Amino acid sequence: MAEMKNRSAYHEFFIDVKYEAGMVLLGTEVKSIRGGRVSFNDSYCLIHKGEIWVKSLHIAEYSHGNLNNHDPLRDRKLLLQKKEIKKIETKLKEKGYTLIPLRLFFNDKNMVKIEIGLAKGKKLHDKRETIKQKDVEREMKRYLK
Incomplete structure (x- = not known):
């Protein structure tokens, strides 16, 4: 099944908490x-x-769609329980937190789900540290083979 990840999210942010949500979508x-x-x-x-x-998540128009094709950048409602939304809302009021989509996937019942994460932005030196860490891990894997 298709799974799309937001790679830049892990580069730009520290992800604290992840939530899995449903999404209101059209057929196309x-x-x-x-x-x-x-x-x-x-x-x-x-x-x-x-x-x-979720805003500005680009889902391309369906190639075989007709006049009822969707707007690629429309706002899409996420489906979460009220108490989860309240938790997220209180965290967002703290300084530095933002809510970003992390990945889009199909669950075992073939329903489209989106994983969103409460995140804090990384500073430039944090990004460099992450890159160094990944390079070291890559080198270690190379030597272990």
Whole structure:
């Protein structure tokens, strides 16, 4: 099955807590997701009137769609329990926290799910440290083979 990850999220942020949510989608969006035509560039989540929405998540138009094809950048509602939304809302009020989409996948019941994460932004020196750590791990794997 298709699984799309937001690679830049792990480079730009420290992820504290992850949540798995459902998403309100149209049929042509699901078909595009199956084809792996999703881009996380500049996408983020926000809370509006007690609901969580994902903004600027680009799901390409379905190639065989007709007049009812979807808008690629429309806002999509996420489905979470109220108490989870309250927890997220209190964390977002703390300084430095943001809510970002991490990955999009199909669960075992073939439902589209999105993993969102409460994250804090990394400073430049933190990013460099992460890159160094990955290089060391890569070298270790090379020598172990």
